[in-house]
Amino acid sequence: xxxxxxxxxxxxxxxxxxxxxxxxxxxxxxxxxxxxxxxxxxxxxxxxxxxxxxxxxxxxxxxxxxxxxxxxxxxxxxxxxxxxxxxxxxxxxxxxxxxxxxxxxxxxxxxxxxxxxxxxxxxxxxxxxxxxxxxxxx
Numbered sequence: 001x002x003x004x005x006x007x008x009x010x011x012x013x014x015x016x017x018x019x020x021x022x023x024x025x026x027x028x029x030x031x032x033x034x035x036x037x038x039x040x041x042x043x044x045x046x047x048x049x050x051x052x053x054x055x056x057x058x059x060x061x062x063x064x065x066x067x068x069x070x071x072x073x074x075x076x077x078x079x080x081x082x083x084x085x086x087x088x089x090x091x092x093x094x095x096x097x098x099x100x101x102x103x104x105x106x107x108x109x110x111x112x113x114x115x116x117x118x119x120x121x122x123x124x125x126x127x128x129x130x131x132x133x134x135x136x137x138x
Contacts, residue, residue, distance in 0.1 A: 001084065001085045001121070001122055002081070002082055002083065002084060002085070003079055003080070003081050003082070003083050003084070003085055003087075003088050003102055003111075003113055004081040004082065004102070004110075004111070005085075005121070006085055006113060006117050006118065006120075006121040006122060007081065007102045007110075007111035007112060007113040007117055008111055008112050008113070008114065008117055009110065009111045011036060011109060011110075011111055011112050012026060012030055012032075012035060012036075013035070013036045013037070013038040013043075013109060014026060014035050014036070014037055014038070014047070014068060015037070015038065015039060015068070016037050016039055016044060016045070016067060016068050016069035016072065017067050017068070017069065018067065018068045019063065019064055019065065019066065019067060019068075020047075020052055020056045020061070020063040020066045020067065020068060020070070020071050021063040021064050023035055023047055023052065023068050024049070024052055024063065027049055033048055033049040033050070033098075033099075034046060034047075034048050034049075034098075034099045034112070035047050035048075036101055036109055036112070037068055037069070037072050038109065041108070042107070043076055043078070043101060043103070043107075043109050044074070044076070045068075045069070045072040045073055045074045045075075045076060046072060046073050046076065046099075046101065047068050047071060047072040047073065048073070048099075051071050051072060051073055052071055055070070055071040056070070056071045076101065077091065077095055077097060077100065077101075078100060078101045078102065078103050079091060079100055079102055079103070079113065080102070080103055080104070080105055081102050081103065081104055081105075081110050081111065082105070085113075085118065085121075085122045088100055088102075088113050088118070089118060089122075092113075092115065092118075098114060098115050099112055099113070099114045099115075100112065100113045100114075
């Protein structure tokens with residue numbers, strides 16, 4: 001099955017100059033722990049609730065002033081919408097990711113694939129992804 005048949009298409013992209021506090025409020029409002037960060041129509045990073053906790057709050061930064069660019073994960077790991085869901089499950093497992101941005105072949109963000117999306121549609125691949133995601137890194 002292709003990723004485009006399983007992914008969530010309703011994706012909110014935030015700018016890198018948004019205050020971290022506002023990103024956290026968007027996460028609350030959209031009931032998500034992940035937001036893609038875009039600039040000039042390109043995906044430049046992602047910010048998660050964990051990024052906010054570790055790179056802003058734990059460091060004592062003022063989240064009203066600290067910008068998303070200062071707390072986001074800059075490395076963008078992604079799949080293309082026409083790839084097989086097994087490719088995505090393998091990548092999520094290998095990189096211990098709960099969510100994965102999905103791009104069109106012209107590298108435009110078209111959706112997000114979560115472990116929950118896989119669970120609802122492709123149950124067998126969830127156990128593979130979760131095994132890697134849950135692996136201890138210590």
